[in-house]
Amino acid sequence: MDDRKSHLITRLRERFSADTDVAEVEAYLSSEGYDRRQIGEIVLAYLTENCPGDPHRSETGQVGQSSMPFRVLGPHENGRFTTEAWGHLLSLSSAGLLTSTELEGIIERAMSQLEGRIALDDLRSLMEAGGYDEFGPAPDHVTIH
Numbered sequence: 001m002d003d004r005k006s007h008l009i010t011r012l013r014e015r016f017s018a019d020t021d022v023a024e025v026e027a028y029l030s031s032e033g034y035d036r037r038q039i040g041e042i043v044l045a046y047l048t049e050n051c052p053g054d055p056h057r058s059e060t061g062q063v064g065q066s067s068m069p070f071r072v073l074g075p076h077e078n079g080r081f082t083t084e085a086w087g088h089l090l091s092l093s094s095a096g097l098l099t100s101t102e103l104e105g106i107i108e109r110a111m112s113q114l115e116g117r118i119a120l121d122d123l124r125s126l127m128e129a130g131g132y133d134e135f136g137p138a139p140d141h142v143t144i145h
Contacts, residue, residue: 012046082118
């Protein structure tokens with residue numbers, strides 16, 4: 001990593017706490033004039049570079065067992081979900097409220113049942129109708145295929 005990017009990552013760690021939502025970091029970088037590609041690279045480095053005192057990171061800077069894969073929009077999904085709706089799905093998934101199978105099911109259902117751009121309100125309505133809320137599936141949730 002070059003010195004400029006390293007300095008920026010250090011500034012981000014000083015500015016934001018470890019439990020800060022990534023969306024806040026992205027919004028800050030956007031306000032600083034970075035484009036989407038640069039923000040993606042910076043956030044990736046911010047999340048993966050060795051952070052002293054972070055118990056989830058090893059000496060090599062690798063995230064330990066608590067990491068999980070992330071979901072990227074496919075070409076057929078790109079442009080269908082608003083940023084807020086997609087971020088909501090990813091936050092539920094990363095919080096452990098949705099399994100990867102449930103996430104895929106919700107994405108497929110949204111793509112097939114909703115026309116046009118899928119907004120956060122549309123997604124929430126669809127999820128509530130399916131038995132999900134902000135805290136995940138209802139305790140008596142039964143998946144029917």
